[in-house]
Amino acid sequence: MNLTLKIWRQAGPTAKGELVTYQVADISPDMSFLEMLDVLNEQLINEGTEPVAFDSDCREGICGMCGLMISGQAHGPERTTSCQLHMRSFRDGETITIEPWRANAFPIIRDLVVDRSAFDRIIQSGGFVSVNTGAAPEAHSVPVPKEKADRAFDSAKCIGCGACVAACPNASGMLFLGAKVTHLGELPQGQPERNGRVVKMLETHDLEGFGGCTNIGECSAACPKEIPLDVISTLNADLRRAASSGS
Amino acid sequence: MREGSPGRVCPLTTGYLEPVATTTLPAKKKGVASSSIGLKFLMAGTGVIFILYVLLHMYGNLKALAGQEAFDTYAHHLRTFGEPMLPYGGLLWVVRIVLILALVGHVYAALRLIARNNAARPVKYQVKKNVGSTLASRTMRWGGLALFAFIIFHLIQFTIVKPNLYGAADSEAIKESPYVMISAAFAMWWVLLIYVIALVALGMHLYHGIYSASQTMGLNNTATARARARAIGAVVAAVIVVGFLIPPVYIFIDSL
Ligand code: HEM
Ligand code: SF4
Ligand code: FES
Numbered sequence: 001m002n003l004t005l006k007i008w009r010q011a012g013p014t015a016k017g018e019l020v021t022y023q024v025a026d027i028s029p030d031m032s033f034l035e036m037l038d039v040l041n042e043q044l045i046n047e048g049t050e051p052v053a054f055d056s057d058c059r060e061g062i063c064g065m066c067g068l069m070i071s072g073q074a075h076g077p078e079r080t081t082s083c084q085l086h087m088r089s090f091r092d093g094e095t096i097t098i099e100p101w102r103a104n105a106f107p108i109i110r111d112l113v114v115d116r117s118a119f120d121r122i123i124q125s126g127g128f129v130s131v132n133t134g135a136a137p138e139a140h141s142v143p144v145p146k147e148k149a150d151r152a153f154d155s156a157k158c159i160g161c162g163a164c165v166a167a168c169p170n171a172s173g174m175l176f177l178g179a180k181v182t183h184l185g186e187l188p189q190g191q192p193e194r195n196g197r198v199v200k201m202l203e204t205h206d207l208e209g210f211g212g213c214t215n216i217g218e219c220s221a222a223c224p225k226e227i228p229l230d231v232i233s234t235l236n237a238d239l240r241r242a243a244s245s246g247s
Numbered sequence: 248m249r250e251g252s253p254g255r256v257c258p259l260t261t262g263y264l265e266p267v268a269t270t271t272l273p274a275k276k277k278g279v280a281s282s283s284i285g286l287k288f289l290m291a292g293t294g295v296i297f298i299l300y301v302l303l304h305m306y307g308n309l310k311a312l313a314g315q316e317a318f319d320t321y322a323h324h325l326r327t328f329g330e331p332m333l334p335y336g337g338l339l340w341v342v343r344i345v346l347i348l349a350l351v352g353h354v355y356a357a358l359r360l361i362a363r364n365n366a367a368r369p370v371k372y373q374v375k376k377n378v379g380s381t382l383a384s385r386t387m388r389w390g391g392l393a394l395f396a397f398i399i400f401h402l403i404q405f406t407i408v409k410p411n412l413y414g415a416a417d418s419e420a421i422k423e424s425p426y427v428m429i430s431a432a433f434a435m436w437w438v439l440l441i442y443v444i445a446l447v448a449l450g451m452h453l454y455h456g457i458y459s460a461s462q463t464m465g466l467n468n469t470a471t472a473r474a475r476a477r478a479i480g481a482v483v484a485a486v487i488v489v490g491f492l493i494p495p496v497y498i499f500i501d502s503l
Contacts, residue, residue: 069374071376072372073378099372099374102371103367104366170363170368171368172283199278199279202282205283210367211283211364212283212286213283213284213287213463214360214364216381217380218378218380222378230467230468230469232462233461233462233466233467235465236284236288236464236465237465239284239465
């Protein structure tokens with residue numbers, strides 16, 4: 001496959017960026033999207049130009065590092081991570097635009113690499129259960145209804161990739177926040193801190209400069225882990241309960 | 248974690264986590280109301296007030312089909328309702344004040360949220376596709392602006408000034424009989440057109456708004472509940488649009 005790539009190049013956090021056009025040839029349809037970028041970077045290094053900076057780690061869809069805006073869609077045209085996207089999802093001769101996640105809360109470090117540590121600070125402000133560590137408790141000692149266990153597990157699939165923020169017209173982090181709040185809120189261990197958790201995590205979310213939710217659903221459509229919109233409803237319900245209990 | 252311990256180091260940021268003295272975090276009440284979700288509560292609450300009012304208003308309008316006497320009597324009853332406990336027009340004023348407060352709250356929340364959402368993405372994408380959202384959901388702001396303009400026009404036209412824009416013979420009768428007023432107005436094609444456009448805007452605002460409000464109030468905790476909320480939104484929006492359209496269209500056709 002021969003492709004035209006328009007890639008956002010930006011030398012540093014405050015530098016002015018622009019789209020730069022590159023050509024790549026003989027790309028195999030079986031390559032992953034990141035392997036295609038590796039080919040481009042080898043080409044650039046051979047030409048003596050600076051390679052394109054992009055993030056990746058596991059390259060198997062579990063770490064959430066590899067977020068790219070590919071021709072206007074977070075993680076590209078398939079419902080997966082950029083590292084699990086393959087070139088067979090594109091046409092020979094296609095022009096592909098590649099941009100970083102764009103959000104006030106995710107400042108650009110360089111080229112396609114953004115700083116997603118705002119998510120870590122949201123987690124630090126309440127996305128945990130404070131239990132004393134020790135020997136693992138017997139798994140059956142605390143019964144969890146099947147539906148709740150399933151929903152907690154489905155919410156726990158979130159890998160913190162930030163595609164929801166990238167796809168949202170408001171750059172809102174509510175799908176991520178909803179996934180975390182639902183994950184812990186469905187389990188017995190999450191109950192004692194439930195009210196405080198949602199208030200604190202939302203406060204951090206807002207302070208970090210994410211937008212608000214307008215329930216339009218671009219986040220969920222882009223989420224590689226298919227986190228559903230009802231986690232945002234649960235987030236709202238938890239906040240309503242916390243506010244009215246005033247505890 | 249034990250009391251007084253210095254806090255764990257977060258491996259991701261190498262920053263210190265705040266030490267947690269007790270096993271429960273205190274919920275801070277301050278700030279919830281003006282948080283991004285708190286403002287949505289205000290938006291949804293005031294939106295629900297509008298929906299209830301609009302349903303009553305639509306029902307009342309349908310009385311126009313029963314003729315001049317029925318409609319004018321109904322309009323009069325709205326003013327004498329609750330007498331002698333309430334003064335003449337008392338209930339009407341209670342409703343008006345509630346609606347004005349709701350409007351102020353709704354627009355205030357809208358403006359604050361729009362400002363926050365715009366600031367959240369200072370640099371736009373060069374290429375962006377929308378794949379998971381409806382047109383109605385993406386035009387809530389423009390639809391809201393259209394509704395705001397329409398509400399002002401509508402109040403001047405039928406409540407505050409009642410001008411004779413229609414070249415009707417008797418300007419006094421327009422001021423005195425609501426039935427004469429709407430009959431003269433909707434005989435004009437351009438008045439009908441304005442109302443059709445406004446109702447399309449209202450229908451789209453509600454098609455997304457009803458679903459969105461149920462989501463905001465935290466009622467959709469399963470996929471089924473979410474699908475149901477969508478369906479209810481579509482049905483209620485359709486009922487309101489059609490219900491409001493019947494009297495004007497009937498009057499227009501009747502006048503031909
Ligand atoms: C003055 C005119 C109006 C303006 C400027 C306005 C504006 C808006 C805006 C910007 C939103 C937020 C959309 C979002 O967050 O996605 C909204 C939501 C909503 N509006 Fe309006 N609107 C107006 C009138 C109305 C009327 C007349 C009704 C009902 C008859 C209504 C019902 C709703 C509902 C139910 C919501 C959804 C609340 C939620 O998302 O939780 N609005 N409006
Ligand atoms: S909710 Fe989905 S899109 Fe958002 S961070 Fe988690 S995995 Fe990524
Ligand atoms: S590199 Fe880990 S999810 Fe893509």
